[in-house]
Amino acid sequence: xxxxxxxxxxxxxxxxxxxxxxxxxxxxxxxxxxxxxxxxxxxxxxxxxxxxxxxxxxxxxxxxxxxxxxxxxxxxxxxxxxxxxxxxxxxxxxxxxxxxxxxxxxxxxxxxxxxxxxxxxxxxxxxxxxxxxxxxxxxxxxxxxxxxxxxxxxxxxxxxxxxxxxxxxxxxxxxxxxxxxxxxxxxxxxxxxxxxxxxxxxxxxxxxxxxxxxxxxxxxxxxxxxxxxxxxxxxxxxxxxxxxxxxxxxxxxxxxxxxxxxxxxxxxxxxx
Amino acid sequence: xxxxxxxxxxxxxxxxxxxxxxxxxxxxxxxxxxxxxxxxxxxxxxxxxxxxxxxxxxxxxxxxxxxxxxxxxxxxxxxxxxxxxxxxxxxxxxxxxxxxxxxxxxxxxxxxxxxxxxxxxxxxxxxxxxxxxxxxxxxxxxxxxxxxxxxxxxxxxxxxxxxxxxxxxxxxxxxxxxxxxxxxxxxxxxxxxxxxxxxxxxxxxxxxxxxxxxxxxxxxxxxxxxxxxxxxxxxxxxxxxxxxxxxxxxxxxxxxxxxxxxxxxxxxxxxx
Numbered sequence: 001x002x003x004x005x006x007x008x009x010x011x012x013x014x015x016x017x018x019x020x021x022x023x024x025x026x027x028x029x030x031x032x033x034x035x036x037x038x039x040x041x042x043x044x045x046x047x048x049x050x051x052x053x054x055x056x057x058x059x060x061x062x063x064x065x066x067x068x069x070x071x072x073x074x075x076x077x078x079x080x081x082x083x084x085x086x087x088x089x090x091x092x093x094x095x096x097x098x099x100x101x102x103x104x105x106x107x108x109x110x111x112x113x114x115x116x117x118x119x120x121x122x123x124x125x126x127x128x129x130x131x132x133x134x135x136x137x138x139x140x141x142x143x144x145x146x147x148x149x150x151x152x153x154x155x156x157x158x159x160x161x162x163x164x165x166x167x168x169x170x171x172x173x174x175x176x177x178x179x180x181x182x183x184x185x186x187x188x189x190x191x192x193x194x195x196x197x198x199x200x201x202x203x204x205x206x207x208x209x210x211x212x213x214x215x216x217x218x219x220x221x222x223x224x225x226x227x228x229x230x231x232x233x234x235x236x237x238x239x240x241x242x243x244x245x246x247x248x249x250x251x252x253x254x255x256x257x258x259x260x261x262x263x264x265x266x267x268x269x270x271x272x
Numbered sequence: 273x274x275x276x277x278x279x280x281x282x283x284x285x286x287x288x289x290x291x292x293x294x295x296x297x298x299x300x301x302x303x304x305x306x307x308x309x310x311x312x313x314x315x316x317x318x319x320x321x322x323x324x325x326x327x328x329x330x331x332x333x334x335x336x337x338x339x340x341x342x343x344x345x346x347x348x349x350x351x352x353x354x355x356x357x358x359x360x361x362x363x364x365x366x367x368x369x370x371x372x373x374x375x376x377x378x379x380x381x382x383x384x385x386x387x388x389x390x391x392x393x394x395x396x397x398x399x400x401x402x403x404x405x406x407x408x409x410x411x412x413x414x415x416x417x418x419x420x421x422x423x424x425x426x427x428x429x430x431x432x433x434x435x436x437x438x439x440x441x442x443x444x445x446x447x448x449x450x451x452x453x454x455x456x457x458x459x460x461x462x463x464x465x466x467x468x469x470x471x472x473x474x475x476x477x478x479x480x481x482x483x484x485x486x487x488x489x490x491x492x493x494x495x496x497x498x499x500x501x502x503x504x505x506x507x508x509x510x511x512x513x514x515x516x517x518x519x520x521x522x523x524x525x526x527x528x529x530x531x532x533x534x535x536x537x538x539x540x541x542x543x544x
Contacts, residue, residue: 002286011283012291014274014375019284019354021415022294053416054423082291085419092415092422092446103286130404131438134420142414143293143364144325147357148406150364151326166403174364 001070003104006062016101018084021092022141024101025049026082029199029236030109030268031071036079037271038236039064041199046083049138054094055085058102070106078237080105082141109237116261119244119253120159120233124222125149125174129165129194137197146174160233162225162246165194170220173233176241177201178220181230181256185214200234200264207263213256230254232261240264273342275376278334288373290356293364294413296373297321298354301471301508302381302540303343308351309543310508311336313471318355321410326366327357330374342378350509352377354413381509388533391516391525392431392505396494397421397446401437401466409469418446432505434497434518437466442492445505448513449473450492453502453528457486472506472536479535485528502526504533512536 002010017023027046030037043060050057063081071077082103088095127149135142149161160173171189172178177198179188186208191197208215225231231243231251240261242253274282289295299318302309315332322329335353343349354375360367399421407414421433432445443461444450449470451460458480463469480487497503503515503523512533514525 004286009286011285013283014276014281014377016291017419019288019291019356020298020413021419022413023416023419026292053420084291092418094419094423105286127406130402130407132402132417134399135416140416141292141294142416144295144407144412144414145404146364147289147293147295147366148325151366 001106003066003070003102005102006066012101012103013087015087016084017086017088018082018101018141022143023053024055024082024084024141025053025139026080026141027139028078028080031067031074031077031079031106033075034068034072034077036064036067036071037268038199038203041202042236045139045199046081049140050083052138053085053140055083055100056098058083058100063102063104066102066104067106070104074106074108076109077106078109084141115159115241116239117253119242119251121157121245122173122243123153123158123161124246125152125161125163127152127163129163129171131166131193133193136193136195137191139196139198150174159241164222168222170222170225171195176233176235176238178225179204179232179234180220180225180228181254182224182228184256185216186256186260187216187218187220187224189220190217198235200236200239203264203267204234204260207260207267211259211263213259230257232257234264239268273378275338275342275374277374278338284373284375285359287359288356289358289360290354290373290413294415295325296327296354296356296413297325297411298352298413299411300350300352303339303346303349303351303378305347306340306344306349308336308339308343309540310471310475313474314508317411317471318353321412322355324410325357325412327355327372328370330355330372335374335376338374338376339378342376346378346380348381349378350381356413387431387513388511389525391514391523393429393517394445394515395425395430395433396518397424397433397435399424399435401435401443403438403465405465408465408467409463411468411470422446431513436494440494442494442497443467448505448507448510450497451476451504451506452492452497452500453526454496454500456528457488458528458532459488459490459492459496461492462489470507472508472511475536475539476506476532479532479539483531483535485531502529504529506536511540
């Protein structure tokens, strides 16, 4: 089901700045029996991303009720929320007043395959992410880098692409955040110059802290990734997938990865 | 008037990838009595930009007929053409087959003010453009940098913002290309790492060549801009505006600028 500004609709005005400029932000998340998982975190991130672009964020209660309506009737749903700066035809100057557009799309979630247990193969993308501190970390609608990176492979056995930045540092997947495990400790890339700082990444950092597993947010040159004992990717829809292979490199699906995955799943189950 | 895939419409599907990812390209141009000016150049640029993103470009004849329909009845129109990768809900992977969306919007052109003769004031933007060679030069729909830059000033006496890249090189305006004049010669920034290589920029380069004015495409540190004898910005809707002021710096509206502007206008008049 799709809602635009709270009403069932399948279209938006041609003049929406989300289309014209990618002038908006989005979230993807899971809902169980019509309830979005980790809603406070998702709303906080949406609010923070809107603020970074100067878009007034719709209220938590309004969006929550729209997510619940759109996801109703699905035991398991994938939900996408987009908030744009609304309509405005003439040029880049932000419209005054700004009336944001809310779009909520929910559909039955296809439950995951063996990926979570067996791990996935990953492609090392040629495209290098640009450094733009003004947009780094934000899940905004300017995603051509991700589109170009995802178009680099057409092999259904490869589930994700690993993106490096223009200095050769690992940043994340095209649709996921990255963690490495080395000597029993986690590390995940700094996202102050590019990348998207996802909600499940934040949850993993918190889970590590509360379970006594070291987790550093730091620069991760590709070699650190290749040398890691374990590797995994996360996002709010897939959960956690171990990475088992990239070109000629392979990683085991190890105990630390399994421990974090179990903690994420326990946390989801407690909410659902 | 607005046409979506050739039919009068004011909306597009929520699932369009132009909205989801900014996955498309656009053009803005002028039409006189329903005829787009410099159509072969605009279509060639649209085709080249589509090719760079792997989007099948609609045919020239189809788009031309849609521009003519949309602009009909306006002696002077501003036209915007958007071509997106079309609909596709699930993730970054490009839809196969790809059925692009064509959007053509025409409206009466508000004829320019004194800007072309008197020159305009420009704001020096704080936002620095990121280096992304895979997208540089393309007029794509990922324009958040331009939106953030344009939001830096709210003074109606300032007509444009000057954007530097992350090395401090001048790249262009938020909606225009930049030329400097020094010692009677033109120079305009290299756009291989960021910026949009516009059609009017290409026309100015050609006009310079055919009228014996030197024009170099080169790196332009901010100081070269500040030290220039004359400065002007161009785009296909505004034509050419001299820049007369930026903060405490001022430039004269000089002879070379006037000569280029006259040549652009003669060229337009010959077509219209």
